[in-house]
Amino acid sequence: QQQVKQSPQSLIVQKGGISIINCAYENTAFDYFPWYQQFPGKGPALLIAIRPDVSEKKEGRFTISFNKSAKQFSLHIMDSQPGDSATYFCAAATSGSARQLTFGSGTQLTVLP
Amino acid sequence: EAQVTQNPRYLITVTGKKLTVTCSQNMNHEYMSWYRQDPGLGLRQIYYSMNVEVTDKGDVPEGYKVSRKEKRNFPLILESPSPNQTSLYFCASSLFARQGGFNGYTFGSGTRLTVV
Numbered sequence: 619q620q621q622v623k624q625s626p627q628s629l630i631v632q633k634g635g636i637s638i639i640n641c642a643y644e645n646t647a648f649d650y651f652p653w654y655q656q657f658p659g660k661g662p663a664l665l666i667a668i669r670p671d672v673s674e675k676k677e678g679r680f681t682i683s684f685n686k687s688a689k690q691f692s693l694h695i696m697d698s699q700p701g702d703s704a705t706y707f708c709a710a711a712t713s714g715s716a717r718q719l720t721f722g723s724g725t726q727l728t729v730l731p
Numbered sequence: 732e733a734q735v736t737q738n739p740r741y742l743i744t745v746t747g748k749k750l751t752v753t754c755s756q757n758m759n760h761e762y763m764s765w766y767r768q769d770p771g772l773g774l775r776q777i778y779y780s781m782n783v784e785v786t787d788k789g790d791v792p793e794g795y796k797v798s799r800k801e802k803r804n805f806p807l808i809l810e811s812p813s814p815n816q817t818s819l820y821f822c823a824s825s826l827f828a829r830q831g832g833f834n835g836y837t838f839g840s841g842t843r844l845t846v847v
Contacts (some may be wrong), residue, residue, distance in 0.1 A: 661838030723773040
């Protein structure tokens with residue numbers, strides 16, 4: 619049972635464009651939604667995270683948009699750069715839960731120069 | 732430097748030959764976890780540990796064992812590996828807070844295991 623569904627599986631964007639990755643969740647107990655960035659040969663690294671008390675969080679070129687009623691959240695990368703080429707994972711967790719993170723299936727982003 | 736260290740980085744083994752992948756963290760984190768990463772499936776939790784001598788199953792525990800005898804170490808044991816355990820494995824650690832915020836994982840660099 620996949621509790622966090624992520625799309626698209628792969629994404630190709632021109633340099634300077636906007637990259638958008640979407641995730642949907644089923645478990646209404648989730649209250650923490652991070653995004654992880656993974657470069658080849660490396661472990662995932664926390665990029666940005668949001669809690670459901672806000673609808674948007676921005677850090678530099680990276681923005682999370684959160685829609686609690688639709689149970690969806692998305693990552694927007696503005697002015698995408700070739701160095702952003704990586705695999706991105708959304709995830710969800712419930713505070714205080716020993717199980718912690720449930721991950722989406724990942725999106726491989728390629729930013730063309 | 733705060734980090735999670737996994738060894739080995741690459742491992743090729745034969746079916747049925749017991750193996751151990753080590754994981755160590757230097758951040759005094761209570762919580763440690765093992766994930767496997769497979770194409771199209773994301774990261775799936777194998778086992779986790781909330782503290783020393785406290786371990787529990789994740790989503791895909793079959794064929795794996797773990798132990799947590801020390802706070803810093805959390806080895807993953809495959810007693811009789813099979814080809815369907817060929818995967819990329821990640822160890823992760825975090826502070827665990829029952830109340831308040833979840834602080835996010837620190838991941839190791841991964842172990843690519845091939846079972847032939």
